[in-house]
Amino acid sequence: MSVLPKNSLRQGPDARGHFGIFGGRFVAETLMPLILALEDAYEDARKDPAYHAELSNLLTYYVGRPSPLYFAERLTEHLGGAKIYFKREELNHTGAHKINNVLGQILLARRMGKKRIIAETGAGQHGVATATACARFGLECVVYMGAVDVERQKPNVFRMNMLGAKVVPVQSGARTLKDAMNEALRDWVTNVDNTFYCIGTAAGPHPYPAMVRDFQCVIGDETREQMLSQEGRLPDSAFACIGGGSNAIGLFHPFLDEPSVELYGVEAAGHGLEVENGHAASLAGGRAGVLHGNRTYLLMDDDGQILEGHSISAGLDYPGIGPEHAWLKETGRVTYLSATDKEALDAFQLCARLEGIIPALEPAHALAKIVEIAPKKAKDHLMVLGLSGRGDKDIFTVADHLGGM
Amino acid sequence: MLTGKAMTSRIETRFARCRAQNRAALVTFIMAGDPDASVSLDILKALPKSGADIIEVGMPFSDPMADGPAIQAAGLRAMNAGMTLRGVLKQVEEFRRHDADTPIVLMGYFNPIYVYGVDRFLVDAKAAGVDGMIVVDLPPEEDEELCLPALRAGLSFIRLATPTTDDRRLPTVLANTSGFVYYVSITGITGASRPDYSKVATAVRRIKAHTPLPVAVGFGVKDAAAAAEIAAKADAVVVGSAIIDSLAKTLDAERRGGPATVEAVSKLVSELAAGVASARR
Numbered sequence: 001m002s003v004l005p006k007n008s009l010r011q012g013p014d015a016r017g018h019f020g021i022f023g024g025r026f027v028a029e030t031l032m033p034l035i036l037a038l039e040d041a042y043e044d045a046r047k048d049p050a051y052h053a054e055l056s057n058l059l060t061y062y063v064g065r066p067s068p069l070y071f072a073e074r075l076t077e078h079l080g081g082a083k084i085y086f087k088r089e090e091l092n093h094t095g096a097h098k099i100n101n102v103l104g105q106i107l108l109a110r111r112m113g114k115k116r117i118i119a120e121t122g123a124g125q126h127g128v129a130t131a132t133a134c135a136r137f138g139l140e141c142v143v144y145m146g147a148v149d150v151e152r153q154k155p156n157v158f159r160m161n162m163l164g165a166k167v168v169p170v171q172s173g174a175r176t177l178k179d180a181m182n183e184a185l186r187d188w189v190t191n192v193d194n195t196f197y198c199i200g201t202a203a204g205p206h207p208y209p210a211m212v213r214d215f216q217c218v219i220g221d222e223t224r225e226q227m228l229s230q231e232g233r234l235p236d237s238a239f240a241c242i243g244g245g246s247n248a249i250g251l252f253h254p255f256l257d258e259p260s261v262e263l264y265g266v267e268a269a270g271h272g273l274e275v276e277n278g279h280a281a282s283l284a285g286g287r288a289g290v291l292h293g294n295r296t297y298l299l300m301d302d303d304g305q306i307l308e309g310h311s312i313s314a315g316l317d318y319p320g321i322g323p324e325h326a327w328l329k330e331t332g333r334v335t336y337l338s339a340t341d342k343e344a345l346d347a348f349q350l351c352a353r354l355e356g357i358i359p360a361l362e363p364a365h366a367l368a369k370i371v372e373i374a375p376k377k378a379k380d381h382l383m384v385l386g387l388s389g390r391g392d393k394d395i396f397t398v399a400d401h402l403g404g405m
Numbered sequence: 406m407l408t409g410k411a412m413t414s415r416i417e418t419r420f421a422r423c424r425a426q427n428r429a430a431l432v433t434f435i436m437a438g439d440p441d442a443s444v445s446l447d448i449l450k451a452l453p454k455s456g457a458d459i460i461e462v463g464m465p466f467s468d469p470m471a472d473g474p475a476i477q478a479a480g481l482r483a484m485n486a487g488m489t490l491r492g493v494l495k496q497v498e499e500f501r502r503h504d505a506d507t508p509i510v511l512m513g514y515f516n517p518i519y520v521y522g523v524d525r526f527l528v529d530a531k532a533a534g535v536d537g538m539i540v541v542d543l544p545p546e547e548d549e550e551l552c553l554p555a556l557r558a559g560l561s562f563i564r565l566a567t568p569t570t571d572d573r574r575l576p577t578v579l580a581n582t583s584g585f586v587y588y589v590s591i592t593g594i595t596g597a598s599r600p601d602y603s604k605v606a607t608a609v610r611r612i613k614a615h616t617p618l619p620v621a622v623g624f625g626v627k628d629a630a631a632a633a634e635i636a637a638k639a640d641a642v643v644v645g646s647a648i649i650d651s652l653a654k655t656l657d658a659e660r661r662g663g664p665a666t667v668e669a670v671s672k673l674v675s676e677l678a679a680g681v682a683s684a685r686r
């Protein structure tokens with residue numbers, strides 16, 4: 001680990017898992033010893049060169065890293081402002097950034113001797129990545145997925161089944177990501193001895209937010225190096241979509257101490273921020289609360305009951321956000337914006353037509369804000385989109401909205 | 406230690422009485438507002454008459470991560486019928502007008518309390534006649550959030566100990582616990598199938614080696630026989646999902662209850678109380 005400057009924004013969390021007032025370990029006693037054991041195992045692994053070597057080997061030869069930093073020439077021309085680059089996480093094996101985190105956690109599970117892996121998934125990308133890694137290492141895999149998401153992300157359900165995972169449709173609550181997470185926690189509380197919970201985003205109880213972030217920092221670390229070698233300097237801005245916030249924190253974190261780099265996180269505004277329970281923008285429309293093991297911004301009613309939220313994108317449809325983002329919002333270091341379903345759909349089509357890349361609906365939200373902001377920037381402004389995943393899984397949803405194929 | 410005699414008086418008095426009667430205490434759980442505020446208040450009032458020694462009152466939450474289907478459904482019914490945290494406290498207040506002695510312990514999750522405001526909640530809970538609380542997602546690592554303020558306000562903070570709480574960790578879990586300790590006899594969610602109770606006696610002895618507090622045991626207790634088995638080994642038996650199940654069976658197609666609901670719950674609780682009493686120690 002390199003030494004951080006004194007006032008570094010990269011020091012969090014503290015020993016108890018807090019980023020400012022956010023984060024923490026709000027879990028049932030049954031899980032507490034497991035979380036402490038996980039923290040120890042992770043600290044241990046972090047210091048072990050053999051662990052890093054194994055992970056790095058997998059990232060190179062199994063995932064295909066580094067992912068390219070691609071100059072989106074026609075989009076740049078079309079928007080007529082900033083010079084736009086895509087950090088192409090959609091080219092990773094399994095089609096999204098999720099695999100970066102999953103491999104880190106699965107190697108940890110192996111060190112801990114856990115033979116059964118559980119995961120929650122929204123869009124199915126994390127579920128597919130987990131099922132993939134479990135197949136690769138011969139581990140049992142159970143994925144919890146809201147019944148609504150099972151319906152709208154069918155291709156990924158098939159993929160998980162092909163990979164030998166058991167997909168459990170969750171019927172409680174709004175039957176989306178938050179309910180899948182509840183059900184995964186219920187499983188973990190029940191199967192404490194043999195089970196490792198592989199969380200798919202930078203949220204949950206400590207140490208998950210920090211651990212998942214560390215695994216995803218490969219996105220920002222590579223972007224930094226690639227931009228230096230391709231343009232001879234750092235980017236001027238970076239944009240990423242936010243469900244729980246893992247691809248965004250992975251892209252942003254290596255730039256937090258570079259004040260010249262503007263950072264923009266983009267939440268899902270669904271039908272519009274003004275529509276009650278019609279969006280999934282927890283920073284823009286929520287307030288501090290406690291759910292799924294951490295204090296963070298949540299969408300909820302006056303009684304503290306969590307709202308369901310809405311987004312066209314199953315991966316952003318979560319009423320919370322990772323605690324480090326909550327803290328970064330309060331410090332003002334990152335600017336948080338939001339994009340509606342409609343804006344994301346428009347950006348999705350624009351990207352497909354101009355660049356020959358079909359993005360997932362999730363990063364299409366971030367792209368929608370680039371479409372808005374890039375024209376206002378100078379031509380030498382270097383702007384990066386975290387292209388977190390590919391859109392194959394979304395073609396049916398998009399076709400539905402555009403009136404059929 | 407922040408625990409003090411005056412603070413836990415109703416709970417202490419009740420355990421003392423049970424000890425004098427040479428029996429374990431029966432702790433019953435119901436969800437406030439299930440199936441609606443009026444029926445649930447009637448159930449609440451009927452519980453002591455049926456033999457409940459201590460009542461746990463559930464505070465409904467949208468995301469009950471440690472609960473099985475029965476209590477999830479109870480919380481949903483309560484919320485659909487308009488129950489809120491403010492409403493839960495009102496129920497306790499009403500109950501206290503009729504019963505000055507039966508301890509009331511609130512049980513639920515932290516977010517509604519956090520949003521209500523911890524200080525305001527403690528003042529209002531105390532005024533309503535609440536004796537203590539069990540907040541599932543607040544382990545000792547987060548004691549500053551609610552546990553310590555609750556103890557300062559003279560309310561008990563009852564902690565769960567579980568099979569994963571080993572001897573090294575047990576003192577941490579017990580440090581700021583007051584009233585009683587709730588031993589969750591299985592790793593799992595509420596309403597799980599009946600566990601193997603043979604290990605309960607050992608577990609209770611293990612906890613008692615670390616604390617003078619009474620030890621209550623729950624999870625998976627469904628009938629009088631199971632209650633008797635636990636009552637022979639612990640200071641109290643906790644029953645939750647089985648009571649909720651008996652309530653749910655009486656509801657009509659619109660999930661409405663009535664006198665039959667109160668009767669069904671009372672009947673089960675009387676049987677459980679008889680089971681507990683049969684296990685004289």
Ligand SMILES: Cc1ncc(COP(=O)(O)O)c(C=O)c1O
Pocket residue numbers: 096097122123124125126200201202241242243244245246247248314315316360362363388389390
């Ligand atoms: C392609 C893609 N991007 C982004 C996300 C959102 O997750 P996060 O905010 O953790 O990056 C998902 C989640 O499913 C996803 O599949």
